[in-house]
Amino acid sequence: MAMRCKRCRGQAVIEVRRHNAAFCRDCFLRYVGQQVTRAISKYRMLGHTDRVLVAVSGGKDSLALWDLLLELGYQADGLYLSLGIGAYSERSKAVCQDFASERGAKLVVNDLAAEHGYTIPEAAGTGGRSSCGVCGLSKRYVFNKAARDGGYDVVCTGHNLDDEAAVLFANTLRWETGAMARQFPVLEATRPGLVKKVKPLYRVAERETAAYCVLKGIDYVVEECPLVAGNTQMRHKETLNQMEEAAPGTKHSFLFGYLERAAGLLRAADDAELAECARCGMTTQAPEDPAEAPVCAFCRSKARLVTSLPVVEVTSG
Amino acid sequence: MLVTARLRPPDRTVEVADVRRVADLLARLEVLPGAVLVIRDGALLTSQDELRDGDKVEVRFAISGGA
Numbered sequence: 001m002a003m004r005c006k007r008c009r010g011q012a013v014i015e016v017r018r019h020n021a022a023f024c025r026d027c028f029l030r031y032v033g034q035q036v037t038r039a040i041s042k043y044r045m046l047g048h049t050d051r052v053l054v055a056v057s058g059g060k061d062s063l064a065l066w067d068l069l070l071e072l073g074y075q076a077d078g079l080y081l082s083l084g085i086g087a088y089s090e091r092s093k094a095v096c097q098d099f100a101s102e103r104g105a106k107l108v109v110n111d112l113a114a115e116h117g118y119t120i121p122e123a124a125g126t127g128g129r130s131s132c133g134v135c136g137l138s139k140r141y142v143f144n145k146a147a148r149d150g151g152y153d154v155v156c157t158g159h160n161l162d163d164e165a166a167v168l169f170a171n172t173l174r175w176e177t178g179a180m181a182r183q184f185p186v187l188e189a190t191r192p193g194l195v196k197k198v199k200p201l202y203r204v205a206e207r208e209t210a211a212y213c214v215l216k217g218i219d220y221v222v223e224e225c226p227l228v229a230g231n232t233q234m235r236h237k238e239t240l241n242q243m244e245e246a247a248p249g250t251k252h253s254f255l256f257g258y259l260e261r262a263a264g265l266l267r268a269a270d271d272a273e274l275a276e277c278a279r280c281g282m283t284t285q286a287p288e289d290p291a292e293a294p295v296c297a298f299c300r301s302k303a304r305l306v307t308s309l310p311v312v313e314v315t316s317g
Numbered sequence: 318m319l320v321t322a323r324l325r326p327p328d329r330t331v332e333v334a335d336v337r338r339v340a341d342l343l344a345r346l347e348v349l350p351g352a353v354l355v356i357r358d359g360a361l362l363t364s365q366d367e368l369r370d371g372d373k374v375e376v377r378f379a380i381s382g383g384a
Contacts, residue, residue: 223328238352241351245351
């Protein structure tokens with residue numbers, strides 16, 4: 001017998017086991033919209049007068065997020081960062097451009113090689129960072145810089161419930177309390193040069209963002225990044241999915257329990273001091289030795305990669 | 318009864334015999350239902366939906382890694 005929608009009793013097209021529910025197309029789209037609205041409201045992520053920059057990769061999460069924000073009436077432009085991963089990056093860019101053009105939305109395109117002198121395949125393995133490590137570092141830096149330079153009030157990323165649970169799982173396994181303290185659905189702009197970052201999809205599972213795209217006819221890049229195979233986050237997600245299969249709601253309880261009961265304690269105990277990077281001026285962690293000039297991880301990584309770039313130290317006073 | 322399943326990513330196609338429902342297909346493929354979408358003619362299927370002889374379905378993995 002076909003499953004029935006929990007809300008309208010029509011024919012269901014998707015189950016959401018952690019909520020012991022199934023939905024038809026329209027009720028599911030409404031459910032996703034409500035989850036995003038609830039996230040935005042709970043953490044005061046966005047206002048309708050804010051200029052919003054959505055970091056888009058061409059994947060299901062970021063395009064679903066951009067679509068949702070536009071539907072909810074936010075002033076949301078997209079930012080695509082070309083990572084130089086051959087045909088994969090070209091296809092990803094084309095998908096984002098088509099998405100923007102179909103909706104009359106603005107897409108800002110940045111290029112890592114043109115602006116910073118390296119691609120992710122070139123950077124992989126240098127300085128002890130994996131390709132995913134250097135990719136994440138580069139994205140965080142470029143998203144903030146692009147938002148700051150473009151006069152945006154907030155950067156939105158497509159991190160979903162599974163992403164957040166997997167990161168929390170990894171940090172917990174290593175008791176990375178500093179990283180845990182900074183894992184939150186909203187990071188305020190606490191210093192000049194920092195732009196507020198928010199994750200409006202943190203209540204939505206990644207299977208649900210994929211379903212949202214299929215049901216809305218959003219063309220996204222289904223292929224996995226060729227550099228990501230076998231990475232740690234994938235392995236952690238597989239482990240969590242095994243647990244979720246046996247006990248639906250496990251990922252939700254793990255993440256939401258942390259956010260509600262532990263995140264505040266860790267944030268209060270986080271004593272990381274911040275400083276201005278001596279090379280680029282971005283905010284970074286202050287070095288333990290006060291005599292040492294603070295240099296952010298992006299500048300350190302880039303200096304190792306692009307040896308021909310001149311390194312100019314900025315002195316204060 | 319034979320069902321053709323295209324699994325991606327990575328892209329590969331397999332034929333599976335004697336599976337009545339989507340849940341049976343996923344069990345035979347040893348795929349966790351919570352990690353995939355099953356799509357037939359552009360429409361999503363639930364685990365309880367029945368399959369027909371000659372069906373061509375896509376089993377799309379919804380897990381992605383990354384930074």
